[in-house]
Amino acid sequence: MASDYFSRPARILITGANGQVGRELVGQAGADVFFDVIGLARRQLDITDTAKVRQQLEQHQPDYVINCAAFNRADAAQKQREHCMRLNAEAVQQLAIACAELDIPLIHLSTDYVFDGHYASGYRENDAVRPLGVYGESKWQGEELLRRAHARHIILRVSWVFSGSGHNFLIRTLEQARTEAELVSVDDRRGCPTAAADVARVVLAIVKQLKCGADAWGTYHYCGAEITTRYAFSEAIIATASQYEALKVERLMPVASINFPTEAERPASSVLKCTKLLSTFGIRQRPWRGELVALVRQLYERF
Numbered sequence: 652m653a654s655d656y657f658s659r660p661a662r663i664l665i666t667g668a669n670g671q672v673g674r675e676l677v678g679q680a681g682a683d684v685f686f687d688v689i690g691l692a693r694r695q696l697d698i699t700d701t702a703k704v705r706q707q708l709e710q711h712q713p714d715y716v717i718n719c720a721a722f723n724r725a726d727a728a729q730k731q732r733e734h735c736m737r738l739n740a741e742a743v744q745q746l747a748i749a750c751a752e753l754d755i756p757l758i759h760l761s762t763d764y765v766f767d768g769h770y771a772s773g774y775r776e777n778d779a780v781r782p783l784g785v786y787g788e789s790k791w792q793g794e795e796l797l798r799r800a801h802a803r804h805i806i807l808r809v810s811w812v813f814s815g816s817g818h819n820f821l822i823r824t825l826e827q828a829r830t831e832a833e834l835v836s837v838d839d840r841r842g843c844p845t846a847a848a849d850v851a852r853v854v855l856a857i858v859k860q861l862k863c864g865a866d867a868w869g870t871y872h873y874c875g876a877e878i879t880t881r882y883a884f885s886e887a888i889i890a891t892a893s894q895y896e897a898l899k900v901e902r903l904m905p906v907a908s909i910n911f912p913t914e915a916e917r918p919a920s921s922v923l924k925c926t927k928l929l930s931t932f933g934i935r936q937r938p939w940r941g942e943l944v945a946l947v948r949q950l951y952e953r954f
């Protein structure tokens with residue numbers, strides 16, 4: 652560790668920097684003197700290119716790598732198994748090997764989809780996994796390969812990520828509410844929405860503590876506070892956006908997931924318990940409703 656390690660900003664290298672969480676990380680860390688940020692979008696660093704990964708790590712010499720690159724579309728993953736595994740599992744393993752060889756801690760994001768969703772009271776980090784689809788399986792394999800390759804890691808499992816850009820439930824619901832009079836939303840799937848900005852806040856808070864010497868490697872859960880359903884989340888999105896715009900939608904109808912088939916089966920209840928993160932790092936859950944209101948306000952200010 653270089654002698655000026657504690658006095659200079661923490662240099663973080665973010666992969667997948669153009670995604671929901673990646674963008675928030677680049678923005679928040681870029682505004683914080685504690686960090687020196689290198690954000691690499693896919694066109695700058697394809698993490699399946701092992702040689703390029705190694706070359707970029709050697710060139711930038713980061714103190715921490717935060718991997719936000721992923722194949723995230725659960726339904727598409729069912730038909731693109733090979734690609735999904737290559738990105739979410741093999742590339743993560745190669746990244747972990749490179750980080751281990753260069754002694755760089757790796758912070759990696761994973762998902763509630765590693766669980767089968769039959770445990771309604773919420774999942775702890777050590778609970779048994781049983782992914783229901785290719786996406787969840789690929790993320791679980793990525794976790795396991797990473798654990799074996801590199802001891803100095805943090806795996807942060809998050810759920811139902813939403814933001815003002817990219818493919819996510821908030822954006823899809825807003826688009827539909829603007830163009831359709833009747834919407835349906837699944838009311839028997841429980842979980843906790845999590846703002847990408849909130850995920851970034853948590854990741855950066857962890858990195859700060861690691862840099863200050865916390866020796867707390869391992870797997871953690873984080874999600875927004877308040878368990879909800881997709882239906883109630885849709886309701887909240889529509890109610891919030893209605894304060895800014897006369898939406899076309901007149902009726903939101905609850906539907907059972909059995910009547911709303913998708914390529915990939917999804918966990919019925921994928922609530923993540925976040926007490927380990929609280930007791931280890933002192934990081935509390937923020938209510939997703941507050942994050943939603945702030946985000947929708949920002950979106951309409953931009954229009």
Ligand SMILES: NC(=O)c1ccc[n+]([C@@H]2O[C@H](COP(=O)([O-])OP(=O)(O)OC[C@H]3O[C@@H](n4cnc5c(N)ncnc54)[C@H](OP(=O)(O)O)[C@@H]3O)[C@@H](O)[C@H]2O)c1
Binds near residue numbers: 672808811817
């Ligand atoms: N979204 C959710 O609801 C959710 C829920 C639980 C966990 N997570 C996890 O949270 C993490 C971040 O998710 P997110 O929502 O920010 O995802 P996202 O918005 O889909 O961002 C993923 C990024 O990875 C990039 N990417 C794809 N292939 C790549 C490659 N070969 N090399 C480098 N970058 C590549 C994508 O680039 P392009 O923009 O060019 O496609 C995209 O910018 C992921 O690990 C995900 O599994 C997400």
